[in-house]
Amino acid sequence: xxxxxxxxxxxxxxxxxxxxxxxxxxxxxxxxxxxxxxxxxxxxxxxxxxxxxxxxxxxxxxxxxxxxxxxxxxxxxxxxxxxxxxxxxxxxxxxxxxxxxxxxxxxxxxxxxxxxxxxxxxxxxxxxxxxxxxxxxxxxxxxxxxxxxxxxxxxxxxxxxxxxxxxxxxxxxxxxxxxxxxxx
Amino acid sequence: xxxxxxxxxxxxxxxxxxxxxxxxxxxxxxxxxxxxxxxxxxxxxxxxxxxxxxxxxxxxxxxxxxxxxxxxxxxxxxxxxxxxxxxxxxxxxxxxxxxxxxxxxxxxxxxxxxxxxxxxxxxxxxxxxxxxxxxxxxxxxxxxxxxxxxxxxxxxxxxxxxxxxxxxxxxxxxxxxxxxxxxx
Amino acid sequence: xxxxxxxxxxxxxxxxxxxxxxxxxxxxxxxxxxxxxxxxxxxxxxxxxxxxxxxxxxxxxxxxxxxxxxxxxxxxxxxxxxxxxxxxxxxxxxxxxxxxxxxxxxxxxxxxxxxxxxxxxxxxxxxxxxxxxxxxxxxxxxxxxxxxxxxxxxxxxxxxxxxxxxxxxxxxxxxxxxxxxxxx
Amino acid sequence: xxxxxxxxxxxxxxxxxxxxxxxxxxxxxxxxxxxxxxxxxxxxxxxxxxxxxxxxxxxxxxxxxxxxxxxxxxxxxxxxxxxxxxxxxxxxxxxxxxxxxxxxxxxxxxxxxxxxxxxxxxxxxxxxxxxxxxxxxxxxxxxxxxxxxxxxxxxxxxxxxxxxxxxxxxxxxxxxxxxxxxxx
DNA sequence: CATGAATGAGTCTTCATTCAT
DNA sequence: GATGAATGAAGACTCATTCAT
Numbered sequence: 001x002x003x004x005x006x007x008x009x010x011x012x013x014x015x016x017x018x019x020x021x022x023x024x025x026x027x028x029x030x031x032x033x034x035x036x037x038x039x040x041x042x043x044x045x046x047x048x049x050x051x052x053x054x055x056x057x058x059x060x061x062x063x064x065x066x067x068x069x070x071x072x073x074x075x076x077x078x079x080x081x082x083x084x085x086x087x088x089x090x091x092x093x094x095x096x097x098x099x100x101x102x103x104x105x106x107x108x109x110x111x112x113x114x115x116x117x118x119x120x121x122x123x124x125x126x127x128x129x130x131x132x133x134x135x136x137x138x139x140x141x142x143x144x145x146x147x148x149x150x151x152x153x154x155x156x157x158x159x160x161x162x163x164x165x166x167x168x169x170x171x172x173x174x175x176x177x178x179x180x181x182x183x184x
Numbered sequence: 185x186x187x188x189x190x191x192x193x194x195x196x197x198x199x200x201x202x203x204x205x206x207x208x209x210x211x212x213x214x215x216x217x218x219x220x221x222x223x224x225x226x227x228x229x230x231x232x233x234x235x236x237x238x239x240x241x242x243x244x245x246x247x248x249x250x251x252x253x254x255x256x257x258x259x260x261x262x263x264x265x266x267x268x269x270x271x272x273x274x275x276x277x278x279x280x281x282x283x284x285x286x287x288x289x290x291x292x293x294x295x296x297x298x299x300x301x302x303x304x305x306x307x308x309x310x311x312x313x314x315x316x317x318x319x320x321x322x323x324x325x326x327x328x329x330x331x332x333x334x335x336x337x338x339x340x341x342x343x344x345x346x347x348x349x350x351x352x353x354x355x356x357x358x359x360x361x362x363x364x365x366x367x368x
Numbered sequence: 369x370x371x372x373x374x375x376x377x378x379x380x381x382x383x384x385x386x387x388x389x390x391x392x393x394x395x396x397x398x399x400x401x402x403x404x405x406x407x408x409x410x411x412x413x414x415x416x417x418x419x420x421x422x423x424x425x426x427x428x429x430x431x432x433x434x435x436x437x438x439x440x441x442x443x444x445x446x447x448x449x450x451x452x453x454x455x456x457x458x459x460x461x462x463x464x465x466x467x468x469x470x471x472x473x474x475x476x477x478x479x480x481x482x483x484x485x486x487x488x489x490x491x492x493x494x495x496x497x498x499x500x501x502x503x504x505x506x507x508x509x510x511x512x513x514x515x516x517x518x519x520x521x522x523x524x525x526x527x528x529x530x531x532x533x534x535x536x537x538x539x540x541x542x543x544x545x546x547x548x549x550x551x552x
Numbered sequence: 553x554x555x556x557x558x559x560x561x562x563x564x565x566x567x568x569x570x571x572x573x574x575x576x577x578x579x580x581x582x583x584x585x586x587x588x589x590x591x592x593x594x595x596x597x598x599x600x601x602x603x604x605x606x607x608x609x610x611x612x613x614x615x616x617x618x619x620x621x622x623x624x625x626x627x628x629x630x631x632x633x634x635x636x637x638x639x640x641x642x643x644x645x646x647x648x649x650x651x652x653x654x655x656x657x658x659x660x661x662x663x664x665x666x667x668x669x670x671x672x673x674x675x676x677x678x679x680x681x682x683x684x685x686x687x688x689x690x691x692x693x694x695x696x697x698x699x700x701x702x703x704x705x706x707x708x709x710x711x712x713x714x715x716x717x718x719x720x721x722x723x724x725x726x727x728x729x730x731x732x733x734x735x736x
Numbered sequence: 737c738a739t740g741a742a743t744g745a746g747t748c749t750t751c752a753t754t755c756a757t
Numbered sequence: 758g759a760t761g762a763a764t765g766a767a768g769a770c771t772c773a774t775t776c777a778t
Contacts (some may be wrong), residue, residue: 006758022293024208027751040754041759049752101292108289109206111346140362143349144340148362151335156328162295165327178324178332182366190741211768225742227770374762390661392576396748409763411749473660476653477574479714508730511717512708516730519703524696530663533695546692546700550734558737579772592775593738601773 007045009035011059014052019101023053023109054113057106060099061117064092068124078137083176085128086153090175093157094167100157125149138183145183152179191229193219195243198236203285207237207293238297241290244283245301248276252308262321267360269312270337274359277341278351284341309333322367329367336363375413377403379427382420387469391421391477422481425474428467429485432460436492446505451544453496454521458543461525462535468525493517506551513551520547559597561587563611566604571653575605575661606665609658612651613669616644620676630689635728637680638705642727645709646719652709677701690735697735704731
């Protein structure tokens with residue numbers, strides 16, 4: 001069982017370590033130790049450290065996008081889907097804090113590489129905002145709407161991570177009504 | 185020898201490179217080359233790479249705070265100072281894009297070290313929000329107000345940096361009215 | 369990989385080079401070349417150069433002490449053990465000239481570090497002298513007895529090393545009778 | 553006054569630092585700081601660090617030799633000159649502990665360079681022993697006599713330096729009678 | 737004479753990657 | 758599949774020495 005998915009465990013360990021200490025400051029040896037194997041074993045599953053770094057971004061970026069887009073394209077009313085998307089965003093953050101932090105870090109350090117991935121999570125939000133503008137719900141510039149949406153949720157997550165806000169206190173409905181007010 | 189203050193030029197070059205490529209991925213050699221000296225020369229001015237890293241954070245973090253707090257503690261009405269603070273925030277970002285990016289990156293990579301610096305830019309924003317809550321202008325939780333304020337402005341800046349938004353299109357008054365609506 | 373124990377060979381090469389050229393003037397590269405590996409390989413076996421330096425002192429200091437103390441605590445008469453100890457001293461020197469020189473050098477350069485090691489070779493000699501004083505064989509101050517014993521033997525060894533005296537000419541019994549006369 | 557003999561002060565500072573920390577581990581900057589000038593100033597007086605290192609050995613080695621040989625070639629009886637030489641040896645050690653330690657260290661680290669200096673202090677002792685053998689006072693091999701003489705005095709000095717023996721307790725006459733007994 | 741910034745050749749150390757077992 | 762010794766290219770840092778002022 002354990003042995004089965006060494007590859008999976010390498011990815012998990014890497015993401016954890018990358019998000020905690022940074023990519024460059026995490027060594028293959030660190031990852032190997034965390035997984036419980038030796039350095040050489042990593043190379044049986046990945047051709048290079050960068051393959052892990054890139055693979056990780058791809059995997060989690062896609063996952064994040066899929067969760068968001070599925071909320072965005074739901075069946076319910078626009079306002080309900082608006083809330084659902086916020087919920088999906090925060091679920092992802094709180095279920096995988098390392099992953100979310102890793103995605104942010106990757107944006108900072110590998111801005112150029114980000115461009116080769118598509119679709120990105122923000123594309124889901126943009127789709128939601130586009131629809132809102134077309135339907136008249138969103139009255140501010142699309143870019144501001146995106147900046148507000150992502151900015152508020154990311155910062156909220158960071159405040160929780162920093163211990164300034166308790167996860168339990170973060171209410172999707174509060175955030176949804178604040179954002180809704182801001183953009184309409 | 186070349187020009188007056190090599191030390192100043194080392195700091196500038198470092199900030200530029202750090203914000204572009206990351207701290208760890210910028211070498212002393214890179215910095216030296218950018219400045220036009222050899223590696224050894226760096227060490228006449230700084231005891232270690234980390235002294236540059238930390239010094240840079242201190243310098244710009246203080247500068248950013250000072251600009252913000254001076255807007256926050258201005259003479260005019262609360263609403264005017266609210267706008268002024270946004271203007272101060274964006275001025276800092278657009279005048280020193282590298283510096284702003286560097287500060288963000290530092291938060292990601294050296295979260296623990298950040299705690300030893302005080303006051304931090306966000307303390308100025310918190311002061312503004314506190315006053316707003318006391319005076320009844322701000323009706324959402326202080327943390328959300330902070331998250332909204334910083335989140336929107338940071339994201340707006342990043343969109344400009346990414347070329348998605350033009351700097352000329354960013355109007356302080358638009359952002360101020362969006363934020364004002366969101367928090368009241 | 370080459371032969372069985374690279375670690376052992378690193379220690380041997382280091383001691384040889386340290387005793388010939390000095391510690392600081394021996395580089396990791398020198399050691400690696402002597403062993404037939406590259407610099408990086410050294411660090412698989414030792415965390416730092418100083419770990420080699422300290423480890424070497426510990427190993428040979430202990431070995432030297434053990435040989436001496438076993439002669440000091442032998443079964444035979446005091447006078448016989450006196451000779452045996454001289455023999456043990458010189459055996460160590462002539463079997464491991466590098467080691468003996470290294471121990472001396474370490475005393476000169478790292479006097480402070482020496483204090484953290486115990487027991488030291490001189491403790492064996494002191495034990496012998498103590499017994500001699502108690503039993504009335506040794507009539508000079510303990511410190512002079514120690515200085516004479518170690519001083520004569522060390523200098524004799526150095527004269528051999530310098531080619532002034534031939535190893536074959538050094539007779540334990542001659543030295544023993546000289547020392548015996550001097551201290552009684 | 554002070555400024556006059558910067559050269560002299562460089563030599564003194566160097567010797568002190570070399571004997572305390574080692575030659576390689578003392579930097580030109582260390583020396584400059586101790587003297588109260590900057591690095592560049594050193595090079596106005598000496599062409600290189602090695603010129604200091606070598607010059608220092610020459611100066612003190614000669615001085616030591618001169619003091620010893622003047623005792624050896626005195627007017628009094630052999631036995632008196634024997635004591636005088638011991639007194640001269642210890643005077644040198646206790647007046648310039650750094651110098652004596654430096655001479656020893658130099659022997660360890662630059663054994664090959666030592667050969668190019670002549671006469672060396674030990675030549676004075678050898679002359680004394682030669683005469684003793686010719687006149688029948690010394691009955692042991694010349695090399696042993698040298699080893700005993702130098703070995704005892706050096707070790708005695710080191711015991712004082714290590715705080716094991718008090719300088720006041722070291723009596724020339726005690727040492728002289730011990731040595732005399734040993735070699736006759 | 738002195739300063740101190742700068743050079744450049746090293747020195748220790750790290751680490752992604754390879755490979756024989 | 759896994760191990761872990763070894764490689765080799767870099768990276769941070771040091772320091773004797775030079776030189777413009």
